[in-house]
Amino acid sequence: MIISAGRNEVFPFALPMGVGLIDMSINLTAFLQKRPMAGFYAKYERDFADERAADLAALAPFATHSQADNELNLANPSASRKANLSQNPDKILNALPREIIFVGSAGLYKEGKILKIYESRSAVNCEISALYELSYSPISYEIIARNSTNVSYETIINSSNFITTDKKSALKFFERGYFLENMEFFAVLKVAQKFQIPAYGIFCATNFCDSNAHTDFLKNHAAAKENLTKYLKTKALI
Missing domain, CATH: 3.40.50.1580 (Nucleoside phosphorylase domain)
Structure with a gap:
């Protein structure tokens, strides 16, 4: 940059x-604080629709949440996104120049x-x-x-x-x-x-x-x- x-x-x-x-x-x-967040969100939005069904299917045998919780996550991707951001800080930092x-x-x-x-x-x-x-x-x-x-x-x-x-x-x-x-x-x-x-x-x-x-x-x-x-x-x- x-x-x-x-x-x-x-x-x-x-x-x-x-x-x-x-x-x-x-x-x-x-700028450096906003750049990786914006880049991560854009990629996450593109990937989320394709990946969420496969992810939920893979996690189903180990699920502890109710079906209602799963439906809530599908309806509210921003909440799921926040969880992923908190759990994957390295993925955000990799977007820095x-x-x-x-x-x-x-x-x-x-x-x-x-x-x-x-x-x-x-x-x-x-x-x-x-x-x-x-x-x-x-x-x-x-x-x-x-x-x-x-x-x-x-x-x-x-x-x-x-x-x-x-x-x-x-x-x-x-x-x-x-x-x-x-x-x-x-x-x-x-x-x-x-x-x-x-x-x-x-x-x-x-x-x-x-x-x-x-x-x-x-x-x-x-x-x-x-x-x-x-x-x-x-x-x-x-």
């Missing part, structure tokens, strides 16, 4: 899930090239205040793919609801080992981690994180979207 932030980062091949850490977390979680691919733009902290494509399975949520020891966090804020064979360990994406425009701070982020800045990626990996779904990101650099960050982003954004589309085609992902 391919997703993007949305708003001005919309692709015909990607589902928009929300800009920033909060909207991405809420919408992706809601096998992999989540996030595509979007990103800002470079120090090194790299504008409009170049980068891949990553590692993200952090480190705010500027932490760089200057003005804050701390009691929660884990790093998801690092230390043993990934497909993605460089050094390609770490930092996510925040705020865009870095101070070059000095950008260099400090780079000194910590963070390479790119993207608003949503940490949320994507965090949600995917909770659902136990493999996930990674594909990014096109639009700017450096300095005083010209927004101007350069606007100038390069259309070309970045084109590059991302071409890259996914070369990878046979779309």
Whole structure:
């Protein structure tokens, strides 16, 4: 499954899930929760009519319910469906996507090239205040793919609801080992981690994180979207 932030980062091949850490977390979680249920219900409705007679016949020798109960189940498939859902959680989870691919733009902290494509399975949520020891966090804020064979360990994406425009701070982020800045990626990996779904990101650099960050982003954004589309085609992902 391919997703993007949305708003001005919309692709015909990607589902928009929300800009920033909060909207991405809420919408992706809601989507993943609803998707398997909808898929399971659709399949169950198709199969139920054909299977219920055979199932009841097979269970008849062991039945403890009355004939009235059996007729009630036939007349009320939703009740029977609820029972099956509670008894077969694995069948629901199997409908989740096998992999989540996030595509979007990103800002470079120090090194790299504008409009170049980068891949990553590692993200952090480190705010500027932490760089200057003005804050701390009691929660884990790093998801690092230390043993990934497909993605460089050094390609770490930092996510925040705020865009870095101070070059000095950008260099400090780079000194910590963070390479790119993207608003949503940490949320994507965090949600995917909770659902136990493999996930990674594909990014096109639009700017450096300095005083010209927004101007350069606007100038390069259309070309970045084109590059991302071409890259996914070369990878046979779309």
